Amino acid sequence: xxxxxxxxxxxxxxxxxxxxxxxxxxxxxxxxxxxxxxxxxxxxxxxxxxxxxxxxxxxxxxxxxxxxxxxxxxxxxxxxxxxxxxxxxxxxxxxxxxxxxxxxxxxxxxxxxxxxxxxxxxxxxxxxxxxxxxxxxxxxxxxxxxxxxxxxxxxxxxxxxxxxxxxxxxxxxxxxxxxxxxxxxxxxxxxxxxxxxxxxxxxxxxxxxxxxxxxxxxxxxxxxxxxxxxxxxxxxxxxxxxxxxxxxxxxxxxxxxxxxxxxxxxxxxxxxxxxxxxxxxxxxxxxxxxxxxxxxxxxxxxxxxxxxxxxxxxxxxxxxxxxxxxxxxxxxxxxxxxxxxxxxxxxxxxxxxxxxxxxxxxxxxxxxxxxxxxxxxxxxxxxxxxxxxxxxxxxxxxxxxxxxxxxxxxxxxxxxxxxxxxxxxxxxxxxxxxxxxxxxxxxxxxxxxxxxxxxxxxxxxxxxxxxxxxxxxxxxxxxxxxxxxxxxxxxxxxxxxxxxxxxxxxxxxxxxxxxxxxxxxxxxxxxxxxxxxxxxxxxxxxxxxxxxxxxxxxxxxxxxxxxxxxxxxxxxxxxxxxxxxxxxxxxxxxxxxxxxxxxxxxxxxxxxxxxxxxxxxxxxxxxxxxxxxxxxxxxxxxxxxxxxxxxxxxxxxxxxxxxxxxxxxxxxxxxxxxxxxxxxxxxxxxxxxxxxxxxxxxxxxxxxxxxxxxxxxxxxxxxxxxxxxxxxxxxxxxx
Numbered sequence: 150x151x152x153x154x155x156x157x158x159x160x161x162x163x164x165x166x167x168x169x170x171x172x173x174x175x176x177x178x179x180x181x182x183x184x185x186x187x188x189x190x191x192x193x194x195x196x197x198x199x200x201x202x203x204x205x206x207x208x209x210x211x212x213x214x215x216x217x218x219x220x221x222x223x224x225x226x227x228x229x230x231x232x233x234x235x236x237x238x239x240x241x242x243x244x245x246x247x248x249x250x251x252x253x254x255x256x257x258x259x260x261x262x263x264x265x266x267x268x269x270x271x272x273x274x275x276x277x278x279x280x281x282x283x284x285x286x287x288x289x290x291x292x293x294x295x296x297x298x299x300x301x302x303x304x305x306x307x308x309x310x311x312x313x314x315x316x317x318x319x320x321x322x323x324x325x326x327x328x329x330x331x332x333x334x335x336x337x338x339x340x341x342x343x344x345x346x347x348x349x350x351x352x353x354x355x356x357x358x359x360x361x362x363x364x365x366x367x368x369x370x371x372x373x374x375x376x377x378x379x380x381x382x383x384x385x386x387x388x389x390x391x392x393x394x395x396x397x398x399x400x401x402x403x404x405x406x407x408x409x410x411x412x413x414x415x416x417x418x419x420x421x422x423x424x425x426x427x428x429x430x431x432x433x434x435x436x437x438x439x440x441x442x443x444x445x446x447x448x449x450x451x452x453x454x455x456x457x458x459x460x461x462x463x464x465x466x467x468x469x470x471x472x473x474x475x476x477x478x479x480x481x482x483x484x485x486x487x488x489x490x491x492x493x494x495x496x497x498x499x500x501x502x503x504x505x506x507x508x509x510x511x512x513x514x515x516x517x518x519x520x521x522x523x524x525x526x527x528x529x530x531x532x533x534x535x536x537x538x539x540x541x542x543x544x545x546x547x548x549x550x551x552x553x554x555x556x557x558x559x560x561x562x563x564x565x566x567x568x569x570x571x572x573x574x575x576x577x578x579x580x581x582x583x584x585x586x587x588x589x590x591x592x593x594x595x596x597x598x599x600x601x602x603x604x605x606x607x608x609x610x611x612x613x614x615x616x617x618x619x620x621x622x623x624x625x626x627x628x629x630x631x632x633x634x635x636x637x638x639x640x641x642x643x644x645x646x647x648x649x650x651x652x653x654x655x656x657x658x659x660x661x662x663x664x665x666x667x668x669x670x671x672x673x674x675x676x677x678x679x680x681x682x683x684x685x686x687x688x689x690x691x692x693x694x695x696x697x698x699x700x701x702x703x704x705x706x707x708x709x710x711x712x713x714x715x716x717x718x719x720x721x722x723x724x725x726x727x728x729x730x731x732x733x734x735x736x737x738x739x740x741x742x743x744x745x746x747x748x749x750x751x752x753x754x755x756x757x758x759x760x761x762x763x764x765x766x767x768x769x770x771x772x773x774x775x776x777x778x779x780x781x782x783x784x785x786x787x788x789x790x791x792x793x794x795x796x797x798x799x800x801x802x803x804x805x806x807x808x809x810x811x812x813x814x815x816x817x818x819x820x821x822x823x824x825x826x827x828x829x830x831x832x833x834x835x836x837x838x839x840x841x842x843x844x845x846x847x848x849x850x851x852x853x854x855x856x857x858x859x860x861x862x863x864x865x866x867x868x869x870x871x872x873x874x875x876x877x878x879x880x881x882x883x884x
Contacts, residue, residue: 151235160244172243230283246293292318608779618801638664662828670791675700709866731830755782760807809874817841817863848872
């Protein structure tokens with residue numbers, strides 16, 4: 150079985166920064182887990198009060214985590230390899246972190262925030278030194294987002310670490326938090342809980358640990374009334390996503406997945422990678438005959454000249470190979486250029502299909518892991534098996550297109566720089582980013598700042614935070630723009646929990662949602678007017694349909710059929726596919742990592758959203774204008790301009806509760822029984838324009854309980870009323 154070594158660092162009492170409460174305790178808890186529960190062979194421990202360590206080789210060293218001590222240890226101990234293939238090295242850090250000059254830094258005990266470059270330690274330096282240990286798995290666990298009493302340090306985690314599995318306590322645009330009631334940071338508590346799980350739902354693999362943290366940390370923060378905190382993971386290269394971290398707890402399914410990966414690597418003639426996989430299989434099952442045969446088979450293979458196996462980093466793109474010396478580069482003929490463009494487009498479509506199928510498969514596996522009902526598990530197994538066949542067929546088409554592109558590259562001019570590396574890359578080799586701020590392949594986008602407010606149960610402001618999100622602007626014409634916000638991919642519990650909501654909002658179920666872009670605001674009357682003037686596709690659009698006039702007010706009195714026409718015209722103009730959101734995308738975006746009835750918290754007030762805040766008398770019954778223990782408010786009796794309250798949710802979206810209902814793509818279903826779990830719209834007949842369609846979010850006219858994140862309602866697709874509007878999404882990042 151492979152070896153496990155670790156380095157743990159936790160700093161409470163800083164010389165030049167505000168002290169922390171539980172960073173040292175977190176590091177000590179991780180050290181104790183590594184040594185006492187998993188039986189690691191060696192753990193190097195650095196805290197304010199830890200004992201001297203023996204670096205081996207070298208004399209004993211003090212272990213107080215100053216700049217000099219940590220730099221010297223990383224330099225001396227990692228100068229020569231001391232582990233080998235099949236081994237793991239774990240690095241855990243709890244303390245302050247900072248983003249400076251486009252680099253991520255860990256702040257040591259004596260770090261100076263005014264002189265970061267000379268007193269802090271770059272995470273890239275840490276990962277570079279750790280990779281020298283010889284282990285083929287380096288796991289970076291970083292809770293370096295702590296400052297001002299909370300663990301803040303916006304930006305830490307933005308820098309991809311080559312060849313390292315990196316798990317950060319929160320996304321680069323969030324803060325992480327310590328929980329006084331349990332004496333730990335929420336990241337460390339959830340991490341230890343996940344690593345301790347046994348049985349089928351364990352976190353023995355990178356994949357399952359990432360998924361567990363993605364929902365356990367937000368839930369932990371919710372239970373202890375902390376703001377949203379979404380963990381952030383980068384698996385680089387992506388071939389490590391299935392690797393087994395804890396062999397003692399691996400399942401037969403985990404081993405079989407590694408065997409598949411090993412055989413695939415052999416087919417692709419990636420001998421070094423295949424050997425790594427087979428060694429990992431032997432770490433779990435030392436007498437596995439398939440693994441032994443695989444390693445023997447690799448040993449018998451003659452050495453053949455081939456291009457070196459490349460590790461694909463998060464942003465790296467290679468230039469085309471230079472022309473042979475003395476020969477000019479060939480110019481592609483117009484026919485070849487057209488053929489190349491056709492193949493590139495087909496390659497993109499094949500890749501997107503593979504992405505979608507694998508996301509569906511991951512969601513099914515995740516749902517299966519948390520299902521105890523035998524009949525439901527059998528049903529999920531059948532779905533997984535059917536999906537596996539679809540993936541194999543899609544992969545065959547994808548690879549066939551790759552081969553055509555590669556042949557064209559050999560026989561014609563080089564592919565454009567941005568595509569040069571892609572034909573020889575397998576999709577699975579790319580870094581996998583979980584809960585990231587922007588898809589890894591998205592070019593750098595501008596950012597905007599916003600404020601997020603959290604309320605207590607009485608509707609009083611408990612906390613106000615600043616957030617930041619990526620976006621792009623779509624120019625519509627006449628000086629009108631549409632701002633689209635980057636929504637990170639992830640998973641969430643869709644629907645309402647027990648004690649909240651209606652039967653139509655149940656059963657609550659986990660859904661995996663790929664990254665997408667969503668309108669910062671509901672579509673305004675100015676935006677509608679510009680798009681309505683574009684050439685008709687299927688039906689006419691009235692340029693000014695709204696009852697409550699105002700260019701910055703949301704457009705209303707528009708039917709579902711008209712909003713589909715709006716999206717079609719916008720798509721034709723922009724060259725991107727704009728559409729209505731799926732119901733799952735809408736709720737995921739509205740919640741933005743929260744699990745409370747509103748993204749504001751347990752209740753809502755008319756100081757933050759536009760809804761009926763006064764009691765409503767109907768048929769002798771009084772319906773209250775408040776929710777839970779929150780206050781009554783005002784009833785404005787009209788829409789407000791978008792962004793009127795100047796408060797966004799944690800994703801940077803405005804007015805998700807109230808103002809106007811927002812149409813979704815889905816057809817109405819009475820419950821979530823049989824609903825998709827991949828974030829797609831639930832549509833049984835694409836050509837059916839008569840079935841009831843989903844609306845979400847509530848409106849200026851409706852009571853607060855209708856404005857909850859989980860509340861869903863339906864309307865006829867032809868209905869036009871002064872509370873019906875829309876918000877658009879765009880699946881593809883801007884190029």
